[in-house]
Structures are given as C-alpha cells and as structure tokens.
Amino acid sequence: xxxxxxxxxxxxxxxxxxxxxxxxxxxxxxxxxxxxxxxxxxxxxxxxxxxxxxxxxxxxxxxxxxxxxxxxxxxxxxxxxxxxxxxxxxxxxxxxxxxxxxxxxxxxxxxxxxxxxxxxxxxxxxxxxxxxxxxxxxxxxxxxxxxxxxxxxxxxxxxxxxxxxxxxxxxxxxxxxxxxxxxxxxxxxxxxxxxxxxxxxxxxxxxxxxxxxxxxxxxxxxxxxxxxxxxxxxxxxxxxxxxxx
Amino acid sequence: xxxxxxxxxxxxxxxxxxxxxxxxxxxxxxxxxxxxxxxxxxxxxxxxxxxxxxxxxxxxxxxxxxxxxxxxxxxxxxxxxxxxxxxxxxxxxxxxxxxxxxxxxxxxxxxxxxxxxxxxxxxxxxxxxxxxxxxxxxxxxxxxxxxxxxxxxxxxxxxxxxxxxxxxxxxxxxxxxxxxxxxxxxxxxxxxxxxxxxxxxxxxxxxxxxxxxxxxxxxxxxxxxxxxxxxxxxxxxxxxxxxxxxxxxxxxxxxxxxxxxxxxxxxxxxxxxxxxxxxxxxxxxxxxxxxxxxxxxxxxxxxxxxxxxxxxxxxxxxxxxxxxxxxxxxxxxxxxxxxxx
Numbered sequence: 163x164x165x166x167x168x169x170x171x172x173x174x175x176x177x178x179x180x181x182x183x184x185x186x187x188x189x190x191x192x193x194x195x196x197x198x199x200x201x202x203x204x205x206x207x208x209x210x211x212x213x214x215x216x217x218x219x220x221x222x223x224x225x226x227x228x229x230x231x232x233x234x235x236x237x238x239x240x241x242x243x244x245x246x247x248x249x250x251x252x253x254x255x256x257x258x259x260x261x262x263x264x265x266x267x268x269x270x271x272x273x274x275x276x277x278x279x280x281x282x283x284x285x286x287x288x289x290x291x292x293x294x295x296x297x298x299x300x301x302x303x304x305x306x307x308x309x310x311x312x313x314x315x316x317x318x319x320x321x322x323x324x325x326x327x328x329x330x331x332x333x334x335x336x337x338x339x340x341x342x343x344x345x346x347x348x349x350x351x352x353x354x355x356x357x358x359x360x361x362x363x364x365x366x367x368x369x370x371x372x373x374x375x376x377x378x379x380x381x382x383x384x385x386x387x388x389x390x391x392x393x394x395x396x397x398x399x400x401x402x403x404x405x406x407x
Numbered sequence: 408x409x410x411x412x413x414x415x416x417x418x419x420x421x422x423x424x425x426x427x428x429x430x431x432x433x434x435x436x437x438x439x440x441x442x443x444x445x446x447x448x449x450x451x452x453x454x455x456x457x458x459x460x461x462x463x464x465x466x467x468x469x470x471x472x473x474x475x476x477x478x479x480x481x482x483x484x485x486x487x488x489x490x491x492x493x494x495x496x497x498x499x500x501x502x503x504x505x506x507x508x509x510x511x512x513x514x515x516x517x518x519x520x521x522x523x524x525x526x527x528x529x530x531x532x533x534x535x536x537x538x539x540x541x542x543x544x545x546x547x548x549x550x551x552x553x554x555x556x557x558x559x560x561x562x563x564x565x566x567x568x569x570x571x572x573x574x575x576x577x578x579x580x581x582x583x584x585x586x587x588x589x590x591x592x593x594x595x596x597x598x599x600x601x602x603x604x605x606x607x608x609x610x611x612x613x614x615x616x617x618x619x620x621x622x623x624x625x626x627x628x629x630x631x632x633x634x635x636x637x638x639x640x641x642x643x644x645x646x647x648x649x650x651x652x653x654x655x656x657x658x659x660x661x662x663x664x665x666x667x668x669x670x671x672x673x674x675x676x677x678x679x680x681x682x683x684x685x686x687x688x689x690x691x692x693x694x695x696x697x698x699x700x701x702x703x704x705x706x707x708x709x710x711x712x713x714x715x716x717x718x719x720x721x722x723x724x725x726x727x728x729x730x731x732x733x734x735x736x737x738x739x740x741x742x743x744x745x746x747x748x
Contacts, residue, residue: 189586194430201429201590208598212605229483236479236487239536239551244605246545247625249613254630275630283633284455284692288542290630292469295541299478338482345478349541352474359467373630378623381640388629388637 207231207240215243254290255297256371256394257353261363270361273371292353297370299346301339304400307332343403370397429593432584434707435564436714438591439518442525442562444699445553446516449532452550452692453508456535460505463539464492470541478540490538508535515557518567525558549696552598560591566714595703600661602700607658616654619647625688633689653680664704677701 189197206227214221214228228235235241261270274280275289310332313325354366374393380386386393456463463469470478472493479488495501508531515524532554536547563569564582574580615621623646626636639646656676663669678698685694702710 189430194426197590198425198429201594204594205597208601212601216605216608232481233487236481237489238555239533239548242548243609244548244602245609246606247621248606248609248616250615251621251624251628254628256630282455283689284452284546285458287544287690288459288463288539291542291544341480348474348477349470352468352470356462356467356469360462375624375627378620378640378643378646381627381637388627388632
C-alpha cells in the first residue's frame with residue numbers, strides 16, 4: 163500500500179479528499195439520543211453558572227437548577243460569571259508588606275504585584291490576581307450586618323409573619339457575609355504566612371492599597387498622572403471575625 | 408388537526424436541525440489549528456508557573472490547600488475542587504509532576520498520541536486551575552474549556568505527528584470528516600457565545616459602559632496598562648465609540664457570529680478587541696486565547712486553504728515525493744457545500 167501511494171505521489175497525483183471516514187457512518191438513533199442528552203446536560207451547566215452569577219444567586223428557579231448541577235459545574239471548572247471588566251472597570255488593589263525579624267535585622271518591605279520583579283507579564287498577573295481576589299472577598303459593611311428589629315409586642319399577626327420571613331432572609335445574608343469574611347481572613351493570613359516563610363521573618367504586616375482611577379476630566383484639565391501618589395489610598399482593615407460585634 | 412400537523416412539522420424540523428448541527432461530520436483542520444494554538448498556550452501558561460512553582464503549590468504557598476477548599480465552598484459547605492497538587496508535599500515530586508505536565512502539553516501541541524495527551528492535558532489543566540484558585544483569571548477559564556473540548560474531537564487528525572506517522576504507515580493523505588470533531592467545534596462555538604453574552608450582560612449593568620467612560624477606566628488602569636494610551640483622553644468621543652462598540656459586539660456576538668454575512672465582521676471585531684487587550688492592557692495571553700477560541704468559527708476548508716497557502720510561501724527543500732504528499736488537493740464544491748456552518 164505504501165508503495166502504491168509513493169508511486170502516485172511521485173507521479174504528482176493528488177489523493178482525493180475522503181468524504182467520510184469508515185468509522186463515521188451515521189450513528190444509530192439511540193447513540194444520538196444519549197450523546198444529545200449529555201450535550202444538553204453539559205450546555206445547561208455552561209449556561210446556568212454565569213446566569214446564576216448574573217442573577218446574583220437571587221432567582222429561585224436558577225438557584226434550584228444551579229444547585230443540582232453544581233457538583234459538575236464546580237468539578238469541571240465552569241463556575242464563572244465571565245464579567246470581564248464588568249459591571250465597571252474598577253480601581254486596582256495592591257498589597258504592601260513589611261517583614262520583621264527577631265534577630266534585629268532591619269525590616270524588609272515590598273509590594274505585590276510588582277512589574278519590575280515579576281516577569282514575564284503572566285507572573286505579574288498571577289500576583290496581581292492574588293491581591294484582587296483578596297479584595298473581592300471583602301464584603302461591606304466591614305462589620306456584620308445588624309439583625310432586624312423585632313416587632314413590637316403590639317404588632318399584628320401579619321407584621322409578625324413578615325418579620326419571621328425577613329429574619330430568615332437576613333440570617334442567610336449574614337451567613338453569606340460571615341463565609342466571605344472567613345475566606346478573606348484565611349487568604350490574608352495565608353499571604354502573611356507565605357511571606358514569613360519565604361523571608362524567614364518573625365512577623366509580617368500587610369497593608370492593602372487601592373489605586374484609584376483618575377477621571378478623564380482630572381487628567382485632561384489638571385494633567386494628573388496615573389501614578390500620582392494621592393491616588394494610592396490605604397484601605398482600612400476590617401476587625402477580625404472573632405472581634406466583630 | 409392543522410395545528411397538530413404544524414406542531415409535528417415544527418418538531419421534525421427542529422429534530423432535523425439538531426441532527427444536522429451536531430451530527431454532521433466535520434474535517435479536522437479547524438480543531439487541529441485550535442490544538443496547536445491552544446496547546447501552545449497551555450504549554451506557555453504552565454511553563455510560567457515554573458518560575459513560582461513552590462511559591463504557589465509548594466509547602467509554604469501563597470494559598471494553602473485548606474484555603475482553596477474554603478474559597479471554593481458552596482452554600483452547602485461542600486467544595487468540589489480537585490487537584491493532584493493538593494496531595495503533593497515534596498518539592499522534588501512537585502517538580503517531577505510539573506515537568507511531566509509540560510511534556511504532556513508539548514505532545515498535545517505537536518499532536519503526538521493526541522487522543523491520550525488531550526485527555527491528560529484536560530485533567531492537568533483543570534487540576535492546576537483548581538489549585539491556583541485566587542491567582543487565576545480569564546486566561547485560565549478559556550484554557551480550561553479549550554482543553555476540555557480538544558479531548559472530545561479528533562484534534563490530532565491534521566497538522567500533527569500522529570498524522571505524519573499515519574502517513575508513513577500508508578494512510579490517506581487527508582483524514583476524513585468526523586462527527587466527534589464537529590461536536591468539539593460546536594461546543595467551542597457555543598461556549599464562546601455564552602462567554603460573550605454574559606460578558607455583554609455584565610457590562611450592560613455598569614453605568615460606565617453606557618456613559619462611554621468604561622474604555623477610559625480600562626486604559627487608565629496603571630496596573631493593567633502595557634501601552635500608554637492616556638492621550639486618548641483628548642478624544643472622549645473616540646473612547647465612547649470604543650466603549651459602545653465593545654459592549655454591543657459582545658452582547659450580540661451570539662446572534663451575529665452565525666450568519667455567513669456577519670460572521671467575518673464579528674470575528675474581525677474579536678481580533679480588534681482582543682488584540683487591543685493584548686497590546687494595551689498587558690494581557691497578551693488572555694487576548695490571544697480569546698482569539699484562539701474564535702478560531703472555532705473559521706471553516707475547516709478555510710483553515711486548510713490558508714495553511715496550504717502559507718506552506719507554499721515557504722521555499723520547499725523537501726524531496727518531490729514528500730512535497731506531493733503534503734500538497735493540499737483542490738477543494739471540491741461538494742465538500743464546501745456539505746461543510747457545517
């Protein structure tokens with residue numbers, strides 16, 4: 163067979179394009195049905211994850227479907243909103259760190275991400291995402307949301323029913339707030355522990371910085387530079403979860 | 408009765424449409440090109456992890472495994488994140504696993520043992536993505552689904568070492584169209600549509616995408632900026648135009664990318680927008696990987712013709728025998744007409 167082909171090729175003949183390979187005769191109907199079911203399942207997962215994100219996990223219908231598909235969505239890394247630069251392109255977040263040493267060495271200070279030391283650019287971007295992820299997990303208000311005021315003793319039955327319903331929704335909101343705060347604290351502590359281990363320090367202090375974007379008017383009329391020192395604003399550290407009222 | 412008949416006709420037409428969309432065999436050239444470009448991106452992405460391998464995945468990482476599990480917990484308190492890197496403590500073992508991963512990505516790019524390496528590449532990519540929670544961004548999301556769909560189709564049926572080896576064994580010069588290849592490309596196409604749709608919806612919720620300042624806010628972000636375009640502030644109408652075009656293109660991509668008339672415009676805008684992100688916003692990898700995803704909308708015949716044309720630009724120094732084998736036969740009208748759109 164090789165020989166035949168070589169002869170044809172040597173003579174400049176072209177191989178005809180096969181229209182259909184032997185393995186691709188039309189599949190049986192039941193195979194198509196099974197494949198179709200798998201495709202519908204997968205595409206539902208692809209669609210429902212960003213839909214739930216866009217709906218801020220508030221739609222009971224979307225949440226129900228998302229809840230069923232979540233093991234697959236999460237395991238296959240499909241749990242994304244795809245909100246690139248949305249809803250608005252925002253300011254950047256940086257972290258200044260200070261490593262102190264027990265042996266009396268002068269403290270070491272630095273900032274990440276740092277374009278000068280983290281090259282190529284993708285390395286820099288990984289460190290940039292660390293600071294952005296930490297910021298994304300800081301929910302406001304910085305202290306836990308207050309519980310709703312109980313109805314007065316003279317409240318009507320209807321008011322009491324509404325209070326119970328609001329209280330349940332409020333409890334879910336507070337649980338979500340506590341979860342993200344736990345994540346924030348765990349991330350921040352982990353960054354500090356990493357820097358401590360990396361530099362062999364005894365204590366690490368992190369300071370979160372927000373690099374505020376200048377408005378077009380500011381830049382056009384005052385010539386304000388993007389790296390103006392006033393645009394780097396130190397962010398207040400929230401109280402630790404245990405210390406929060 | 409008439410309504411019943413119309414309903415039956417509609418259902419049959421829908422079933423035929425579904426069948427044609429998913430189960431029409433497709434030539435491998437588009438998927439093979441995505442394999443080369445996507446595989447190279449996977450290789451590069453993971454090669455860059457080598458600089459900080461222990462800092463991110465080692466014994467004292469930026470984020471510990473416990474952190475990852477906490478960060479990926481759902482409302483039910485369960486985490487479905489998984490990674491082989493969760494279980495590797497020793498730096499030596501970590502490096503061995505990493506070098507093996509790089510070898511898999513290199514083999515996928517070259518198209519060697521593609522069926523196996525595509526599955527391995529998908530598993531490894533997802534594994535790194537889960538472990539790198541907190542450090543990932545859009546690039547990883549696109550990398551992951553490209554890797555996922557490469558393992559669905561016959562990505563090694565063209566432009567691959569597998570194909571070269573098959574030719575040496577006497578196989579036909581061109582692998583035939585396949586249904587699994589079509590399914591892989593269709594999934595890539597639909598996933599791209601979902602990404603742009605929700606990207607557009609997300610932007611439509613922000614006031615800066617309506618008042619025309621969003622592009623400025625992106626360009627004026629010093630931490631992203633890789634090309635100084637601050638001078639554009641003197642042309643607010645141009646910034647507004649870029650802003651509005653971006654959000655409308657993203658939102659309606661899922662409609663306009665399908666008709667033959669508007670598809671080239673849609674893809675041209677994709678190159679423009681993502682090329683801009685790559686050049687000006689310091690995300691060459693993200694910009695490129697989005698363009699790679701858009702390749703799913705290029706017909707295999709066009710890929711084949713373009714690569715054949717590029718091949719002819721390179722002066723041939725190979726023996727005549729091999730040259731004849733690699734030359735692309737002319738496309739036939741029938742194959743073009745049968746190609747899935």
